Amino acid sequence: MFDGIVALGHSLGTFLDPLSIGLILLSSLAGVIIGALPGLTATMGVALMTTLTIKMPSNQALLVLICTYVGAIYGGSRSAILLNIPGTPASAAACLDGHALAKQGLAGRAMGIATSGSVLGTMIGIFFLALFTPILGGLALKFGAYEFFWLAVFGVVIAGSLTGGDPLKGWIAGLVGIFSACVGQEAIYAFDRFTFGSRDLAGGFNLVPALVGAFGFAELLIAVREKAVPVKVDPFDSVIPRIADVARHWRTILRSGLIGTFVGILPGVGEDVAAWSSYAAAKRASKEPEKFGKGSIEGLMAAETGDNACVPGAVIPVLTLGIPGSAPAAVLMAAMLIHGVRPGPMIMIEAPTFVYDVVAMMLFATLGILLYGLTLTQLLIKVLMVPKPVILPIIFVLCVVGSFAIASRLFDVWVMLGFGIIGFALRRLGYPVAPLVLGLVLGDLMEKSLRRGLVLSDGSLGPFLTRPISVVLWITILLVVLWKIPQFRRLFMRKAAVTS
């Protein structure tokens, strides 16, 4: 316990030099702006920043990425409140009550609530990040190839089930991602698969250009296709958070923080589900549920606390299991691998202080959003007013340069374009992209674990189905899949009704 506090103190101290403080301020600002701009998401922001920071020392690069991630999830609430357009999918729930408050002339108060909810939500998530990561890291050491296989499958199945409205399409998207990870030389015999004689394809798809394409370029294409909404912001009151709003809703804050963190820990789910789950729970527990959707302070507080608590929560499985809790966390994990950090069960043994470095980065990112939450309103409104034709080509230039920067080869630019087109087409056809990303990130781990497990058991599937943790995992996966099949769900409900 005390070792942990000392390590955290040391980690906090390492980021108190002028360069790190400058990076915190700049990257939090970049995150808030990316989050506030409709069409640019946290995943895209983190993916672009990964390419920008490729040559930086690992701790500074990850500091930039975490500040961008936290900033972007917070920034989305600004456009949700002021324009009724969620800056990121995570802030869609904030539109309901945030914009309703703005229409009543209380946009400043709504932004104050969003700031206090976001800051407190992130703090709750950070508390659990610091508390759970060492414990879960110890538990994860008991995991073998069999358990990791099921855990990776669990991540893709859950992402497919909960992101987007159609689980069947979510699972198909996940399979497309897993197949994309198969392209190139396989791990055991270095045998070329689906490379068609191309030397570039033999190396497989580089993760970052694929992610920049699936999120960055695909989102640009969507933004180009949709007509821009004229930006009109009415005068508003003070954005300074009110202590009374926080004190009155402490239960909502605590509940939403816990829900957000828990949703974050679930592999592949993400901030939007955290926000909606917290919002729904707050409505159920509220004494004034009829006010929800019409300018409820409680509703806005719940949504903003939930989605921001999810950020540290989503980092917990990254650090302990090497399995991302959300799409931006998947990019963050890819960045960690690029920078030579191996997230997973061995992290508490190989780099125990790194976990506390991440906690410290999150704390500084929280200070960043608090600072900009109190001061940045007018500048953000000006940014929101920049016409789309000016922003889009600049973002695309960054997508191209960023993809090229990873390995200095044009092939990665083509990969970015290809995944952009696939991501755009999938979205238009109603397929969520988050499972594709999870499949792409976890496909390699899934295959390695399956083949390693089969080699260890001499081709027997027994250990996959009988080891205690594996049993829990595959039964959970089976139940999740069955629960998403309406016929099965109806049958179960009917049986439950008859029994009761």
Add this chain to the structure above:
Amino acid sequence: MATHSEHTLYSISPRTDLRTAFVWIAIGALIVFGSWRMDRLEHQGAALHSAPGLWPGIIGLLLALLGMVLAWRSIERARTTPWNAALPDDTVLVPAWRFRLATAMFFTYALLLVGHGLPFWVGTALFVTAFVAVFRRADRIANGEAPHPRKDLLLAVICGAVTAVVVSQVFEKLFYVRLP
């Protein structure tokens, strides 16, 4: 996989879903075929369970299977609703030519203007200037605003020049990254 009441929840029509289902079945079948034809490396002592084609074969099979489920669901939906029934999409779209032109400009920049001898900053300045000039003017026309060709061109040139210089300098001098 859906009840009658759930049919209305779908944002994509049964016809489109059925078409994409066939695409998934075809892709899945191709992956299975490619995996089956893959060298099993028996001469290197590889057992069947460690053959390189095993995992992609499983994925291809699952993809084809889920494609079949999607096809079956689309046909089931079409029994109670029209083939083109889908939730109304309230997104306001720009005319198709704008989307096509923007996409063509993106591809021209990424495939032709960078990495083929033209200095990066020149290609970037040309792309950004052209994009801003064309779409600012298109926005004004679409919104019924008075045209300001000189003002828009000046803005476009400034955007192009600033982006080219800032991106080149920041990536090369600050982040030590090679440019295409």
